[in-house]
Amino acid sequence: MSGNLADLVTYALKCCELRGADYADAKFMDTHIELISFKNESLESMNRTKKRGIGIRVLKNGSWGFASTNELTRDKVTELAESAVKIAKASSLVRKFEIELADEPIYEDTVKTPVKKDPFEVGIDEKIGVLQECTNRAKSYSESIKVATSNFIARKDHLVLHTTEGTKIDQLTIWSGGGVASTAIESGEVQTRSLPASFRGDFQTRGYEHFEELNLLEAAEKTAKESIELLTAKKMVQERSTIILGHSQLALQVHESCGHPTELDRALGYEAAYAGTSFLTPDLLNKNFKYGNELVTMVADATVPGGLGTFFYDHEGVKAQSNLLVDKGIFVGYLSSRETAKTVGLERSSGAARSMGYDKIPIIRMTNVNLKPGDWNFDELIADTKEGYFLDTNRSWSIDDIRMNFQFGSEICYRIKNGEMTEMVKNSTYTGITPEFWGSVSGICKEKEWRVFGTPNCGKGEPGQAAYVGHGIAPTRFENVRVGILN
Ligand SMILES: [Zn+2]
CATH class of the missing domain: 3.30.2290.10 (PmbA/TldD superfamily)
Structure with a gap:
């Protein structure tokens, strides 16, 4: 055939x-x-x-x-x-x-x-x-x-x-x-x-x-x-606290606060009318802009086995790659196409242009936007947390057009007291400003806790194209986060 x-x-x-x-x-x-x-x-x-x-x-x-x-x-x-x-x-x-x-x-x-x-x-x-x-x-x-x-x-x-x-x-x-x-x-x-x-x-x-x-x-x-x-769980109270995000919630956090803002068409304003722009503008690239702290390294990796954003070639014929987006906290890369890469003077497309059907033009989509693992065992990370919350599975999300201010709600949450997970808490929410939030990371779980989650319905483009993308993550701890808003 x-x-x-x-x-x-x-x-x-x-x-x-x-x-x-x-x-x-x-x-x-x-x-x-x-x-x-x-x-x-x-x-x-x-x-x-x-x-x-x-x-x-x-x-x-x-x-x-x-x-x-x-x-x-x-x-x-x-x-x-x-x-x-x-x-x-x-x-x-x-x-x-x-x-x-x-x-x-x-x-x-x-x-x-x-x-x-x-x-x-x-x-x-x-x-x-x-x-x-x-x-x-x-x-x-x-x-x-x-x-x-x-x-x-x-x-x-x-x-x-x-x-x-x-x-x-x-x-x-x-x-x-x-x-x-x-x-x-x-x-x-x-x-x-x-x-x-x-x-x-x-x-x-x-x-x-x-x-x-x-x-x-x-x-x-x-x-x-x-x-x-x-x-019958207690409602989350409004306070500032330490939080640990589980796999599924963290996948969404990475998707919304790193995946979308590193799409170069968005950063160049091409997607402004429909899906918004990005605070990660080209003038900040490789200029020591602190996206997070030194524990935070993110890559766009289209080669990770099993990732939903894994392929061999993108729809412009660019070979699948793994590229740094954030290197030890510093913003260093974009998801790009051949056209957008040339526009900002990059040597090569990052291989992220895909179309979701024969009748659609290729646009920049996430591949697998992954947070590199750290060096904590999950149990030790909980044991090391005096007061805080463990949250998982997204329930609601809201993030502004430039991907800076966000508020997320999770389905499940447990209170952590003196290094132990205690009672279940309901209607859990947390809010933050992207670089501050990723600047507050105080521990990422290690390789054995790391896994790739795939989401089949990332919307973008006009006419709309629902793309399938992945996120490799391990549970991560953030300090001094505002929680329990709007309860
Ligand atoms: Zn999306």
Whole structure:
């Protein structure tokens, strides 16, 4: 199949060159998504979508043109190339600056996510069986569990990307995962617990084996038990305190306060109208700007095994890389594309431009934005904390346009007293200012506590594209944080 497609993609590029394109890339993408969700006793949704087509991006007179179709014929592709070149020419009449691309080596490669079990080969009945058992277990735990949900999602993207520079990539990426949640309601009080993470669960660029390893049946019972306990837990009081963030909450913290602000299109103001800008402006790059303290090192790593933002090549044909964003507290890098890298004078794109379908242009997306592990055992970090809170699993979030002031709420929280986790606390929130917050880190757990969490629904772009991205983290302690606001 790839042979014929590769011919069509090559033909598309020839058409663009004949019509005077200065540069062009053509991508065929075939995207399969399977989403199954259960709510209480019922199958809430079961969607299997397949979307395939070709998208052509052309650079002419310093401006982009893009066109796409799901009709995979030479006639249609000829039309498409014409249209992409025309759009680029028209755009160049109103352009503010000339687009140039950072250099990238040429690659010819065929690559595939290593999977033990292709999630699309596993029968629907098996998946439904697991999901149904999850909600049954949660519901039967107590009559106060009014809503129990469970999810399975898998996605497969086949990309055939050729560029007029000579790059030819054939890449198949596969991911899967899921999650469970229980909501307990009594006397008007509502509490929800989700595992292994909120927003549908945890996902990895791996096969069905990842879904199996999540052990959702056990997790379902735990969500039921903890949501009931939360109903009668004490409310968090407003104070300044030490906090330790667990994996799932920290993944969101890194996503919102490091991932988004280091997207270079955002920092350059290209995304301002829709998703906001960034306090990490290019004039601060490599200027000793303190993003956090010396314990804080963050990388964008598209090569970490299993990460949901792991791939071999991005959708501009740039090879997957690991790049420092924050080095011992200092802001040193961006997530970039070939165009944005050139704009700020970087030698090379960081390989973070991806499109979520054949009909979308590649934009800058997080890969796996990871916090490097530290040197604490989790038990020792708790034992070393005289007064504080342990918070996990995001419940609510709010962060300003430049990603500076934030307030997050977590589903679960435990009070730490004299080095021990004590009672459960509900309605936990914390607030901070990004560089101050990351400047207050006083301990990060070590490698053995470090793991990659995947989120499948990071929204950006106009028209919107929901990207799948990852975060490698280990529980981390922060000092003198304002907690319990708005309770
Ligand atoms: Zn996001």
